Amino acid sequence: MLNPREVRTIEDARQIVTERNLSHVKIGIFDIDGVMRGKYLSADKFLASLEDGLAFCDVVLGWDSKDQLYDNTAYTGWHTGYPDAPVRIVVDSCREIPFEENTLLFICEFAGEAASICPRNLLQRVIQRASDMGFDVFAAFEYEFFMFRETSDSVREKNFRNLQPLTQGWFGYSVLRSSVYAGFMEQILYMAETMDFPIEGLHDETGPGVLEAALAVDSAGDAADKAALFKTFMKALAQRNDLMATFMAKWSPDYPGQSGHIHLSLRHCKDGRSAFYDADQAHHMSATQRHFLAGQQRLMPEFLAMVAPTVNSYTRLVPGAWAPTGATCGVENRTTALRVIPGSDKSQRIEYRIGAADGNPYIALAAALASGLYGVMHRWEHDPFVKGDAYQHPLPPHLALPATLWDAAQQLRQSTAARELFGDAFVDHFVATREWEERQFRKHITEWELERYFEII
The missing domain is CATH 3.10.20.70 (Glutamine synthetase, N-terminal domain)
Known part of the structure; x- marks a missing residue:
């Protein structure tokens, strides 16, 4: 059979x-x-x-x-x-x-x-551009997500407040937690193997009830399919266990946000060699990797709406929360938006760290890949690497990121690179959907506003 x-x-x-x-x-x-x-x-x-x-x-x-x-x-x-x-x-x-x-x-x-505005088709077009340039693309997604002892009914009965996390306290990489909940962890791993989005690493992150899953590397198109399926069926598996999983960028101001990092590399179509690896260069970075990194860096402010697509996305991008606050790059530096990971022909890559768990994998990967290819096309060079704490590093104006979804959408609308890479139909449609998202948020009065202004102002 x-x-x-x-x-x-x-x-x-x-x-x-x-x-x-x-x-x-x-x-x-x-x-x-x-x-x-x-x-x-x-x-x-x-x-x-x-x-x-x-x-x-x-x-x-x-x-x-x-x-x-x-x-x-x-x-x-x-x-x-x-x-x-x-x-x-x-x-x-x-x-x-x-x-x-x-x-x-x-x-x-x-x-x-x-097809011109279909997220999956968008990514396929960008992958085809890479192929036309002589590259095969490989990617891997990492997701953080919070687990709660709640149901779809109970979170609504509580108005999404005072929710009960699966575990208490801050206990990253906990063997104790993963052993106590070994049955549920086994269900996750079994589902991932059965549905062919294999998990390379699964562990407790720091924070109450937060897990991180690193999906195995694959060709870019398959990697995005697997990431999208993982998010869908992880939520389904949780609810089948009377639990809830959230992939919001940040569900509480008391805890770090939830990332959706993307690891990316290029290989030459002709012989399969890494296009990023050069043993004779600093950090083993080839010229192609330098140009690719520069494209990702320079276009990150213009493409941010594709990677941070919700109003909530921007609550994560704050100093000291393991999320970047500017289009910075560094070597093995987890405070920067782009982390160069030196290695071998097999492992040389870039980690695109700006993304949150709430992003559409197809659109986020299309942005990360297309911006890099654009840098290769134009032979751009990246800004100096940040050493140490990027949050304390002076940020040049051209590396500043939009502070809100509305601002990010306007930068995407005005981006000539985006229109060249993704087409007017997609850019216009996607920007309109992000403007809509921001307008829906503006219709609501938050608890913060009521507490702050109701009596006193």
């Missing part, structure tokens, strides 16, 4: 569905916020869609994470009538679901006009 991860062609997909005598197949597509939207299809409908594709209502690209309709996007809105958009089944994404679902999962992506 065919293994799901051996499915490569349309004929393979037909074979595995037929062999397993499935009545239905599950499909999913990732929206602008990285949320997986999907449904069950009858086996007959799925098989018929393999050749010619199927359709999703384009509202999937036209609403926010709370299913509220954007009022400012050109591609989709009330003015278009919300028609169907063509969707392609990615046959080699076939996976087992390790729950009580007697079916298989396939990822889909938008096609036709909708």
Whole structure:
């Protein structure tokens, strides 16, 4: 019987569905916020869609994470009538679901006009640019996420306040904690292996109930698929255990934020050698790696909205919270936004540390990769490395990051590099969605405002 991860062609997909005598197949597509939207299809409908594709209502690209309709996007809105958009089944994404679902999962992506703003398709276009330049791209995602002894009902009954973490206190890399909760840890690891987003490292981070999972390195497209699936099914697994997992950038001002770091490297298509490694240069950095780093650094302020896509993202980017506050770079320096990791031909890479756990993996990786490629294209050189505490390092104006989602969206809108790399359709649509997100936030009165102003002002 065919293994799901051996499915490569349309004929393979037909074979595995037929062999397993499935009545239905599950499909999913990732929206602008990285949320997986999907449904069950009858086996007959799925098989018929393999050749010619199927359709999703384009509202999937036209609403926010709370299913509220954007009022400012050109591609989709009330003015278009919300028609169907063509969707392609990615046959080699076939996976087992390790729950009580007697079916298989396939990822889909938008096609036709909708492809220009589809997050997965966006990343594929950037990867193709790298290939045209002679590079294969490899990436790995690391996610921090907080776990709570709460349910979807209880967090709402408590108005998301006074939540009970899975564990108490600050106890990073705790063998005690991972042993006490070994059963749940085993479930995470088993799910990750079964669904083929293997975890290279899993441990308690510092803070009550916070875990970190480092996903194994893979080709860039597969790495993003695996990151997106990990976030989706980690939340599902938690709720199946009467727990809640959050990937917010920062859920409480009392604790550090939650990162979504990306490790990136390039290899030459022709011979497979690292394009970043040069044994004869300082820190083993090749000219290509220097230029790549420079592109990431110089374009980080312009692309920040793609990596920090929520209002909450910007509460994490504060001094002393293990998150960068400027577009800085350093060698083995975890206080900088870009960490050069010297190594061998196999391990030489850059860690893109600006990202939080709330980012859409496809869009965040597209930004990190495209900015680096742009630096290679223009042979840019990076600013001097920061040694020691980057939070105390004087920051040149050109390395300052936007302080709010609105400001970040405006920089992205005005970026000629972004329009060249991602296309006007994506930039205009994505910026509009971020402006919408900021406007929704501005409609609300916070507890801080009430406590501060209600009586006294």
